[in-house]
Amino acid sequence: MQTILIIEDEKDLAELVAFNLEREGFRVMTAHDGLTGLDQASRIKPDLVILDLMLPGLLGTEVCKTMKRNEKTAAIPVLMLTAKGEEIDKVVGFEVGAEDYVVKPFSTRELILRVRALLRRAATPPSPGSVVKVGPLTLDVERHSVAIDGAEVSFTSTEFKLLHILVQRQGRLQSREVLLRDVWGYAFVEDSRTVDTHITRLRGKMGAAGELIRTVRGFGYKIEL
Incomplete structure (x- = not known):
């Protein structure tokens, strides 16, 4: 229980x-x-x-x-x-x-x-261990860590999962509803601002590398070099 x-x-x-x-x-x-x-x-x-x-x-x-x-x-x-x-x-x-x-x-x-x-x-355990790199961004799934230009940056578990999904789906557009479902486990469309708030937090922590996260107005986000 x-x-x-x-x-x-x-x-x-x-x-x-x-x-x-x-x-x-x-x-x-x-x-x-x-x-x-x-x-x-x-x-x-x-x-x-x-x-x-x-x-x-x-x-x-x-x-x-x-x-x-x-x-x-x-x-x-x-x-x-x-x-x-x-x-x-x-x-x-x-x-x-x-x-x-x-x-x-x-x-x-x-x-x-x-x-x-x-x-x-x-x-839910992390997906099979791997190190993924996108430009200056390095995401280590097994260590649950993120480094930008070699310097480790601290993220909450939710921020890490959101970033991990975007990196896994590099170049593929993700709607707010899909991100709500896959990161938070639900899809209350009226709560899509939760995604926007976390994207803002991610970009702020990533500094210049935050530009990797692209906004597609009216739809969602993707990571792209």
Whole structure:
């Protein structure tokens, strides 16, 4: 039975989410402030954390950042659950390492679909080991590392998977919907801005090499020399 930790200060909401997840067969634990949630994440090592952004004691961004810096909890997928839905809030959430983002109010069905998609991704081993080079970019699948002009660059697990798919399909145009399906495991067309946000993050981290990622207006993206 997979364990999910909900860190949410609204107790009624936490209980509602817990009830629906338990009905789907998950074991659920809850915490109502950031410090308690961080302690539980470290002790019980859940399969996934659902994390509110605005928490007493320690903000959700700090909880996520601390988890991703700790080797014991770094691999645990984090789903941000928050009332803040501005683009900058999503960028901040992804910047500190969150794998996905759901804005309140949300449908329980969508939340469960996203939870299952994140758990599938976490359980999927990397494809057969290989080193792929595209111009100044070197992607090592086995080491889960990326280097640009020989210098290693740090990417979150989601950023790495997105970049890996684009590199694997070099020169082939990928729609936002296809990327949502293959990277995030779902295809909510109305959420295609998630892809755009991650592409922006990728380009920013890649520096001049970010120009390898081409935008095809109105459709999607591809990597091309």
